[in-house]
Amino acid sequence: MFKLIGVCLTLTACGYIGLTWARIYEKRPQQLTALEGALQLLETEIIYTATPLQEAMKHVSQRCDPDISELFRNMAAELEKTEGATAGEAWERAADDFYSGTALNQRDLHILKRFGASLGVSDREDQAKHLEMTRSQLRLASTQAETLSRKNSTIFKYMGFLSGLFLVLVLY
Numbered sequence: 001m002f003k004l005i006g007v008c009l010t011l012t013a014c015g016y017i018g019l020t021w022a023r024i025y026e027k028r029p030q031q032l033t034a035l036e037g038a039l040q041l042l043e044t045e046i047i048y049t050a051t052p053l054q055e056a057m058k059h060v061s062q063r064c065d066p067d068i069s070e071l072f073r074n075m076a077a078e079l080e081k082t083e084g085a086t087a088g089e090a091w092e093r094a095a096d097d098f099y100s101g102t103a104l105n106q107r108d109l110h111i112l113k114r115f116g117a118s119l120g121v122s123d124r125e126d127q128a129k130h131l132e133m134t135r136s137q138l139r140l141a142s143t144q145a146e147t148l149s150r151k152n153s154t155i156f157k158y159m160g161f162l163s164g165l166f167l168v169l170v171l172y
């Protein structure tokens with residue numbers, strides 16, 4: 001009886017680990033696409049309505065995907081609390097705080113930080129160019145992540161359950 005319970009728990013635990021890793025691979029393209037959309041909202045706020053940056057970040061955080069709204073909320077908070085810091089420095093801190101709770105990788109973080117370096121240091125037309133360039137980089141990363149997700153999420157799902165089966169066979 002206890003062996004059967006152990007077998008079930010082992011298979012369930014290993015399967016769950018595999019499904020969790022698969023979810024991370026599946027979530028990254030979604031978050032990249034959501035970031036791209038949020039930057040489109042930011043462009044609208046900055047370019048077309050000429051909203052001040054702190055206020056624009058608050059508006060974007062309220063209207064974008066909940067998974068990534070934290071980045072824009074953090075940015076608005078950083079701009080509010082740090083006097084004398086540039087928008088780029090505030091964006092970098094906000095991106096670092098945001099990154100740990102996401103499925104994004106270091107390359108994605110680098111894209112975000114590179115965008116932050118140009119934030120608030122030029123006129124609206126130049127900001128639009130930087131926003132478009134960043135969105136196109138995120139779009140490319142999203143396409144690559146989607147391909148990787150299709151391949152790796154299936155592998156992790158199977159590997160989780162197969163490793164559980166292997167453990168069961170070895171241990172029992």
